[in-house]
Each structure stands twice: as structure tokens, then as C-alpha cells.
Amino acid sequence: MVEREGPFAAGPGLLVSARDAAEALVALAGGADVIDLKEPHEGALGAVAPAVLAEAVAAVAGRRLVSATTGDLPADAIDAIVSRARATAAAGVDYVKIGLFPGPVLPLIAALGEALAAPSSFSSTWREGDGARLEVAASHPPLEGEGRRAAPGWCDAPSPTAPPSARLVAVLFADAGYDPALFASLAAAGFAGVVIDTADKKAGRLLDHLDRPALAVAIAHARRAGLFLGLAGSLRRADIAALAPLGPDLIGFRGPPAAPPTARRVSPPRRWRRLRPISRRPAPGRPERMPSGAMGPPRPVVVKVGGSLVRAGRYGGALGVLADSPHPVVLVPGGGAFADAVRAAQAIDGFDDGLAHRLAVRAMGMVAEILVAASPDRLSLAASADEIAAVLAAGRVPVWMPEPMVIGAPDIAESWSITSDSLAVWLAGRIGARAVLLLKSVDAGAATIAAADAVAAGLVDEALPAFAAASDLPIRLIGPADAASLPIALAGGAAGTRLSPAGRAASE
Structure with a gap:
């Protein structure tokens, strides 16, 4: 629910x-x-x-x-x-x-x-x-x-x-x-x-x-x-x-x-x-203005934008929907081509996974800057929970710069098993988000998928099942076939593929 x-x-x-x-x-x-x-x-x-x-x-x-x-x-x-x-x-x-x-x-x-x-x-x-x-x-x-x-x-x-x-x-x-x-x-x-x-x-x-x-x-x-x-x-x-x-x-x-x-x-x-009772709004007296509400800031949806989408130039339409959403949104960028370059350099130079992890996190920050440059009037960089809250309060969409929060965090292992997918779920827990959407360049092909099956299919990273189980947040995968339903997913509706944290995938 x-x-x-x-x-x-x-x-x-x-x-x-x-x-x-x-x-x-x-x-x-x-x-x-x-x-x-x-x-x-x-x-x-x-x-x-x-x-x-x-x-x-x-x-x-x-x-x-x-x-x-x-x-x-x-x-x-x-x-x-x-x-x-x-x-x-x-x-x-x-x-x-x-x-x-x-x-x-x-x-x-x-x-x-x-x-x-x-x-x-x-x-x-x-x-x-x-x-x-x-x-x-x-x-x-x-x-x-x-x-x-x-x-x-x-x-x-x-x-x-x-x-x-x-x-x-x-x-x-x-x-x-x-x-x-x-x-x-x-x-x-x-x-x-x-x-x-x-x-x-x-x-x-x-x-x-x-x-x-x-x-x-x-x-x-x-x-x-x-x-x-x-x-x-x-x-x-x-x-x-x-x-x-x-x-x-x-x-x-x-x-x-x-x-x-x-x-x-x-x-x-x-x-x-x-x-x-269906609308759940208590019958009021005469309000001063149209009832659009003033019940405190709503909890945002954390949306991970895959780096492969940026590399393919397919993020523009999604960015417009995200920036125009009536629901607050926090963007988490993937590492894209910059993270791929880190992997290639590690294979050649042989540095350890800890350094590779830190460089990949910095790669996410580079993609964040690309996203903001694509829509500077609506998106703003944010490197902490306080900065995210300030950007949301200003009516803009924060794009997360993960390095200050992630590097050195005791619950984030420095390993390739943790990528922007798991970091998006981790951030959602830190800022009190209400849901996580993972935008993907491929479709999951099902209404619901178990987290372990999503790992086996190469849709998410190896650490995500544990992060998903710990967060207890609704998580959905949004592929190309689901693009038109992104506004529904942002509103909390059944769009894309629901990720079931553990065990067999349950039906919607």
C-alpha cells in the first residue's frame, strides 16, 4: 500500500x-x-x-x-x-x-x-x-x-x-x-x-x-x-x-x-x-483558499537514472517528466561511461576494489553534473541530506552528489557489489523517502521480480537484495516499455516491475 x-x-x-x-x-x-x-x-x-x-x-x-x-x-x-x-x-x-x-x-x-x-x-x-x-x-x-x-x-x-x-x-x-x-x-x-x-x-x-x-x-x-x-x-x-x-x-x-x-x-x-471516506479528507469548514493542503513537506521518491541512459542520450524525456512531477523527486545518477572507464583502468593497472569503488562513486558525481547541465533551470546538485531538503523546499529537483555521504560510510562496503542501485536505496533510507524507482535501459519483462532473480538477470547489483530487505521501501524497475507510465510510478501506482526483496516474487 x-x-x-x-x-x-x-x-x-x-x-x-x-x-x-x-x-x-x-x-x-x-x-x-x-x-x-x-x-x-x-x-x-x-x-x-x-x-x-x-x-x-x-x-x-x-x-x-x-x-x-x-x-x-x-x-x-x-x-x-x-x-x-x-x-x-x-x-x-x-x-x-x-x-x-x-x-x-x-x-x-x-x-x-x-x-x-x-x-x-x-x-x-x-x-x-x-x-x-x-x-x-x-x-x-x-x-x-x-x-x-x-x-x-x-x-x-x-x-x-x-x-x-x-x-x-x-x-x-x-x-x-x-x-x-x-x-x-x-x-x-x-x-x-x-x-x-x-x-x-x-x-x-x-x-x-x-x-x-x-x-x-x-x-x-x-x-x-x-x-x-x-x-x-x-x-x-x-x-x-x-x-x-x-x-x-x-x-x-x-x-x-x-x-x-x-x-x-x-x-x-x-x-x-x-x-x-474514499477521499479521506475530513469535512472542513470554509477554508481560506482552494484545499491544496499544508500538511508539511511530502516524502520524496528517489529515482536512479542509469548511466547507460545518459550515455545513449535517452534521459531527456525522463528528465522532463521527473522535473515536472507534482511529487517531490530526488535523482541518483549512475556512473555511466565514467564508471566503465574505472573498470577498464582497474583491469589494466590492477588497483584494488576499494580505490575502484571510490572512483566509481566520483563517476556518479560526474554524471550528476551532466544531468544538471541538461536542465539547469530545474535541477540542482545536492551532496547531503540537508542540501537535498533545501533544494526540495525551493521547488527544484536535487541531483545527488554521493561522494561526501558515501565515502567512508561504515555500512557501505568498498566493492563492485554495491553500485548506484544499492546506493539509491541506501539514500532513500537516509532521507526518509517513500519509494525508489530504478530507471533501466532494459525491461524486466514481468509485473514482479524477486530481488535475487533481478541480480541473476543482471538488472541490479549483488548487494541490492540486502539493502532492499533492510529498507522495507517499495522499489520498482522502470524499463523502456514502462516509460509512458513513469508519472504513475512517481505517484505510487503500479507501473513497471515491482521488486520483491526476498523469496519468490509475489503478485501485485
Whole structure:
């Protein structure tokens, strides 16, 4: 079982869609973190009528975060979208969700960004970790009926009498040209987050359009842009187990089915209440910001990058995935061609294994410098546990320089039986890592392999079975065939080949 700590230790926040005040109260009773108001009969992001929205916000009464959609408006209806966003924010919601339907979305994003900064309409403030605030002027022009759908009452919605505030959230569609390149533009415009949803509910669910590795990459892009990210799209309770390990901030569900208002106010349906224990997040009061968590630093994953991958020039793609991972990562380099040169020199000059071991450890440091040179904006060298912690705290990926910690360590024999594989497991124990991934240039060819069998197959060094047994950490071998599943492995999922420390290989 994967041990989860840090921002996602308690599971993602639970977003539940509601159509009116009655369903909002059911969501409240069921433990939703965010209550999302929308009218599904009006489209994927159908807006509820202004009076219904106001009633629902009043019913929730600040006990949970509330979001609301602005409707299925085309991307070129910029004035209508800005006006609808103002009116939605004026109802007192915390988040205004803007659907980025196919079309010229960059002008729309830019217009919303300009509106945020315009003192006559919107103004924005930015606090680290708090996203952008959409502050609505005391009056605004009514919506003029533009767009594909307009909920009853929107065309003649009254102007707000006070300047409320809300944060903007973009909705991207997995089934309609989802483009993660938009994340940077959204962040620059002051958006607080992104929800990946589906536009056509009859054309499949979220996972029918984007698989888990693609979603893991999307979450990584959102993290780098400083956005929170939610996942939705006809999700089912069973999807939580597949999606939660990826580390989204929110997982969204449609609320309870239609029922008499009295019944809906009293008790959430049994099937829906069961979502709370699965997400494992305690039902909160109204949080100050989107629940991305602040539970202390998460434990990293130690990833050994084989020197042969560096020699073959095949580390670039993996480095990008590792550097963009929403989960903290510590890289351990292999010795590569430098270690091979040590072996060749030993065969010629006959120096002992102790010296060969020390030179091979230094070879790992040389490869570390090569890796950092390949991505200097995201990777940093680190030679101690304290330096590793400091690099992680700075939001970067530490690449281990092993010599200061390894040379002279009493539990590290100076022998060729200990290579970067065993040293990666050893380091993981020293820094409190939660797992070890060994990136290999060949595939193990099985879901699980016993450590002794991995040694016999030449996949790992001779000392690794003992180090693995002593560490009691999950260890996986990731070969070329598993490359696409690397984000899943980083999240703690079953990807690659699981290494069983002792005895016969057990099934997953």
C-alpha cells in the first residue's frame, strides 16, 4: 500500500455539483469541500439562474467554498463572458468557472486578465498561494443574451449593490482539444486554477479521453504554472482510486439525483455519502483558499537514472517528466561511461576494489553534473541530506552528489557489489523517502521480480537484495516499455516491475 503524505495525504478535495439550494445543502451534509453550482440541462457548464444562485449561496452561508459556472458561451463572446463573470461573482461565490470552448481562447484569456487589472471594472490582488481575486465593481452592464445558452433571468439580472470578490477558474475539455500549453497564459492572466472536464457527456468519461499518464503530466504543468487543478467528467466512485494518487487538488462529481426537496435537505443518498471516506479528507469548514493542503513537506521518491541512459542520450524525456512531477523527486545518477572507464583502468593497472569503488562513486558525481547541465533551470546538485531538503523546499529537483555521504560510510562496503542501485536505496533510507524507482535501459519483462532473480538477470547489483530487505521501501524497475507510465510510478501506482526483496516474487 502506498503511504501518502504532504498535500495529498488526506486525498484530493471533493467538489460536488449542485443545481440549487436544496442540492447544495445535500452536498454540504455529505462533506463536499467545494459546492459547484451549475445547471446540467443547460449544457456542460450550464449556468443556474441568478435567483437560484443567490439562494444557494445564502443556504451554504459560508460553510464551504462555492463555485459557479458562467454557461456554455463561445470563446468569441468575450463581452458576454466578462459580463456573466461579473454577475456570477456578484452573487458571492468564491470561484467563477469559465469554460474555454473550442475557438480563439487566447483573446478571451487576455481580456479577462485585462479586466482583472482595470480599476473601473475588475482589480486583482495576488498573494502567494492564494490565486487571483476577481473584484467586481459596484455596477455592471447586464448580460445581453449572447452565447449559446442563457439561463432564465440572466438577461435582466440586477446589478450588484456591493463589490464582492471571486477567483477565476478555467475549465478545459478533454474531449475538445485540451491544450496544457494554456496553463502559462491562464496563470499570467491571474486565474487561480484549472478543471479538466468533458464537454459532451454522451461521448465518454474523462478517462476515455485522457489516460492517467496524460493527467499526471497535466497536473505537473498546473503545478509549474502555480495553478490548482481539478478533475471531473462523468466520474464514478471507483475512479477515485485511479485518480487520487496522481495528486489533483480536487475530484469532481455530479451531486445526488433528483429527489423531493425535503428528502434532499435531510440526508445525502447513501451512494454519495460513501465518497467522503474514499477521499479521506475530513469535512472542513470554509477554508481560506482552494484545499491544496499544508500538511508539511511530502516524502520524496528517489529515482536512479542509469548511466547507460545518459550515455545513449535517452534521459531527456525522463528528465522532463521527473522535473515536472507534482511529487517531490530526488535523482541518483549512475556512473555511466565514467564508471566503465574505472573498470577498464582497474583491469589494466590492477588497483584494488576499494580505490575502484571510490572512483566509481566520483563517476556518479560526474554524471550528476551532466544531468544538471541538461536542465539547469530545474535541477540542482545536492551532496547531503540537508542540501537535498533545501533544494526540495525551493521547488527544484536535487541531483545527488554521493561522494561526501558515501565515502567512508561504515555500512557501505568498498566493492563492485554495491553500485548506484544499492546506493539509491541506501539514500532513500537516509532521507526518509517513500519509494525508489530504478530507471533501466532494459525491461524486466514481468509485473514482479524477486530481488535475487533481478541480480541473476543482471538488472541490479549483488548487494541490492540486502539493502532492499533492510529498507522495507517499495522499489520498482522502470524499463523502456514502462516509460509512458513513469508519472504513475512517481505517484505510487503500479507501473513497471515491482521488486520483491526476498523469496519468490509475489503478485501485485
